[in-house]
Amino acid sequence: MKKQAIGFIDSGVGGLTVVKEAMRQLPNESIYYVGDTARCPYGPRPEDQVRKFTWEMTHFLLDKDIKMLVIACNTATAAALKDIKKKLAIPVIGVILPGSRAAIKATHTNRIGVIGTAGTVKSNQYKKMIRSKDTKALVTSLACPKFVPLVESNEYSSAIAKKVVAETLRPLKNEGLDTLILGCTHYPLLRPIIQNTMGDSVTLIDSGAETVSEVSTILDYFNLAVDSQNKEKAERNFYTTGSTQMFHAIASEWLQLEDLTVEHITLG
Amino acid sequence: MKKQAIGFIDSGVGGLTVVKEAMRQLPNESIYYVGDTARCPYGPRPEDQVRKFTWEMTHFLLDKDIKMLVIACNTATAAALKDIKKKLAIPVIGVILPGSRAAIKATHTNRIGVIGTAGTVKSNQYKKMIRSKDTKALVTSLACPKFVPLVESNEYSSAIAKKVVAETLRPLKNEGLDTLILGCTHYPLLRPIIQNTMGDSVTLIDSGAETVSEVSTILDYFNLAVDSQNKEKAERNFYTTGSTQMFHAIASEWLQLEDLTVEHITLG
Secondary structure (H helix, E strand, C coil): CCCCEEEEEECCCCCHHHHHHHHHHCCCCEEEEEECHHHCCCCCCCHHHHHHHHHHHHHHHHCCCCCEEEECCHHHHHHHHHHHHHHCCCCEECCHHHHHHHHHHHCCCCEEEEEECHHHHHHCHHHHHHHHHCCCCEEEEEECCCHHHHHHCCCCCCHHHHHHHHHHHHHHCCCCCCEEEECCCCHHHHHHHHHHHHCCCCEEEEHHHHHHHHHHHHHHHCCCCCCCCCCCCCCEEEEECCCHHHHHHHHHHHHCCCCCCEEECCCC | CCCCCEEEEECCCCCHHHHHHHHHHCCCCCEEEEECHHHCCCCCCCHHHHHHHHHHHHHHHHCCCCCEEEECCHHHHHHHHHHHHHHCCCCEECCHHHHHHHHHHHCCCCEEEEEECHHHHHHCHHHHHHHHHCCCCEEEEEECCCHHHHHHCCCCCCHHHHHHHHHHHHHHCCCCCCEEEECCCCHHHHHHHHHHHHCCCCEEEEHHHHHHHHHHHHHHHCCCCCCCCCCCCCCEEEEECCCHHHHHHHHHHHHCCCCCCEEECCCC
């Protein structure tokens, strides 16, 4: 029997941080990934436009017969998860709930920070989700609109990245946070710099990594997980609406995949 | 709207280790618990008898309109999860899959041990589950039939417990394990002694605690989680087929609940 893949969608390369974790935790699963790099960043766009783009990526992957969809982008999750989940017959999950849950589990002081794109922060979904589970939690949110472009331009370890991160996060430094949600799947690429800026006492929550544990739970719950007895090799297919060269550079370094191929696609 | 509870069932008090974690991670959720203490231990019983007893606890809780069922007992999970999950309209989860998943995530050497009751070890379900996800994993199982009676008789911190645990686990000491699954929900009460016996280099996996994270995922996935805006107090109801006094002594100490009431029930 042919293995069906898990579909991952993101505004660009950010969702690769989720894929990296999926390759580690679910080595037998095939993965199809779409990064809408040509229209990245999603953060500053109106919500209904983000929803439209997210549906376009979804339809592209549905045509490839995926068995589950992971909206590996916080902005797209905030804008479109509810709608897409309601309309698809396959399981669909986003990254906001797993990140919220992990933060509640991690905090000791109930002071949780969230950083994300303008769209994610404006949607206020992390705060609503966390407060709906734990009324004692105090949630401080901050939009970091400069972070995604740093990552998409492969500048995420540069000196300029250090400067931008330090300046952007300054307002959070005196909030007494013990937990900070990386509420954008691009941000784990900036993780060392963010950790250094916030200090070791702050636990960083990688919403994408947390999401993979939930993908595994849902696959098992619906008896959709691949059995390792299935000897067919797991496929990893990457599609981008933007430059395949730039995507390849970031993906092959981040995922440490040697034979990675990236296909250019057009959406919309 | 009245809150619906999550139902937990176990052969005795062991599932309280799962409840403790549920109270921490899901403070707003109501919990109904059945411990079949009168017929504990389940470990040495034939599989179809365990399945029958598990169905009896399940029917008792279905009459109380639970919204989800957690089979918080490894022996009962091995014997009855598949059947019960197939037949109920509400979500049902057991403890074996979450424990397996957590062990794969935790191990670095791929040498995983499992301790459990005779029934759980005989079913071989941990090994099958782990190997279906990760063919590189080597799984060593050991039945520990003396552990449950130690816990049920409130002897779990005694000198005799130390001796029994050390003697029982001796065959595992030279297996080079880096991860050991506590494949019985009673065993976390013996955790300090087990950790001391196995040494600090072995990561102990509490299958029950892992299960609660999955309960949370499933509740959210099906939009069944309680919203903290619902001001009704979370209920915690405990039912046992055995001595309410003994159950109360263990439960109130383990859960640190002051106003805990235990009701005696008859099943079968």
